[in-house]
Structure formats: structure tokens, C-alpha cells
Amino acid sequence: MNKIFSRRFFMLIPFMSILKIFFKPMQVFASSITSKGEWNLSKEEWKKRLTPESYYILREEGTERAFSSQLNNEKREGTFYCAGCDFPLFSSETKYDSGTGWPSFWDSLKGSVETKMDFKLIVPRTEYHCSRCGGHQGHVFNDGPMPTGKRYCNNGLALKFVAK
Ligand SMILES: [Zn+2]
Numbered sequence: 001m002n003k004i005f006s007r008r009f010f011m012l013i014p015f016m017s018i019l020k021i022f023f024k025p026m027q028v029f030a031s032s033i034t035s036k037g038e039w040n041l042s043k044e045e046w047k048k049r050l051t052p053e054s055y056y057i058l059r060e061e062g063t064e065r066a067f068s069s070q071l072n073n074e075k076r077e078g079t080f081y082c083a084g085c086d087f088p089l090f091s092s093e094t095k096y097d098s099g100t101g102w103p104s105f106w107d108s109l110k111g112s113v114e115t116k117m118d119f120k121l122i123v124p125r126t127e128y129h130c131s132r133c134g135g136h137q138g139h140v141f142n143d144g145p146m147p148t149g150k151r152y153c154n155n156g157l158a159l160k161f162v163a164k
Contacts (some may be wrong), residue, residue: 017089039085041133050084057155058084058135061118061127066101074103077116078163084135086160090152098144098151099133103159105152106144113137119129128152 023078034040041049056062073097080090080103089112090105098104111131118127118139125139137158144151 005132034132036132038064039133046084051157054083054157057157058133058137059118061136061140062155064102064133064157065157067099069103071103071161072101074161076161076163078161080105080154081160081162082133082135082137083158083160084129084130085133087130087132089130089137089159090154092164096145098153100112100153102138103154104144105154105156106148106150108152115140 038148044061047055050058054102057064074092074095077092079088079092080095081088088109090108094105094107096104096106108128113128114131115126115128117124119125126141127136128138128140135153135158138152138154139153141153142149
């Protein structure tokens with residue numbers, strides 16, 4: 001059993017590398033594509049709307065440094081909005097301290113985010129972005145707390161918090 005498993009595992013590595021190459025062009029566009037015409041802005045328009053740091057996260061799928069966001073420690077009641085288009089994405093009711101250094105939630109507001117696979121670290125991860133403007137927010141993992149078991153690991157720079 002073990003032999004078969006490890007053989008399969010090693011066969012998977014070149015396979016993943018091929019997938020990575022194949023999916024690379026998609027990454028460039030994924031955070032820009034939105035079905036909402038009014039949010040299909042050009043690079044220049046986004047640069048005018050956003051700070052360089054938020055542009056890097058939202059439009060280039062960047063990741064901020066762990067423990068760098070003040071929102072990591074935000075414990076007030078309120079709503080977290082997309083920093084790109086002000087669409088409500090998360091409620092403070094689903095926020096929790098994951099210990100990772102990024103604002104974390106066990107659920108998103110209904111219909112607020114869409115997901116896609118990303119192979120940036122070779123191992124596939126589930127990227128998620130704002131369903132309105134397509135701005136990259138973070139990655140969702142299956143090691144979160146109940147009731148969903150999900151961990152939405154979000155960049156603070158991609159969010160705006162408004163207290164109740
Ligand atoms: Zn948005």
C-alpha cells in the first residue's frame with residue numbers, strides 16, 4: 001500500500017508543475033474578471049481608487065505580511081467590506097482568532113465571495129475574491145472552527161471595517 005502511495009505522490013509532483021504552468025495565465029485575469037460591468041475597471045482606474053498596497057493585494061493577488069493588519073485584532077461588532085468596491089463580505093459574528101496573523105472568519109456573507117483554485121505554492125489552494133468587483137481577498141481552508149469548519153484567511157488590506 002505504502003509503496004503505491006509514495007509512487008503516486010512522486011508522480012503527482014511533475015503533474016502539479018504542469019498544472020501550475022497551465023493555470024498561470026488564469027491568475028493574471030482571475031482577480032480582474034467580474035460579471036458586474038460597472039466594476040470591470042482598467043488597471044489605471046483601479047490604481048486611482050486604491051492605495052499601492054491594496055492594489056497589490058486586490059488586483060495582483062498579493063499577500064500582506066502576517067500580523068501586519070490592525071484588523072487582525074479588531075473585536076468590535078460590525079461588518080467587513082471589500083476595500084475595492086465596498087461590498088459587504090464578512091460579519092464580525094464569524095470572525096475568530098486563528099493565530100495565523102491574518103484576519104480569519106469561519107463563514108462569509110451569503111453570495112459575497114467566489115472561489116477558484118490557485119497553484120502559486122504548487123499545492124492547490126482555494127483562492128476567493130469579492131463576487132462584485134473580483135478583487136482578491138485571501139484563501140479558504142478546511143481547518144476552521146465549527147459550524148462550517150472553514151477558515152477564510154483574509155488580507156486586512158483588502159477589507160474595510162465599519163463598526164455597528
Ligand atoms: Zn469588491
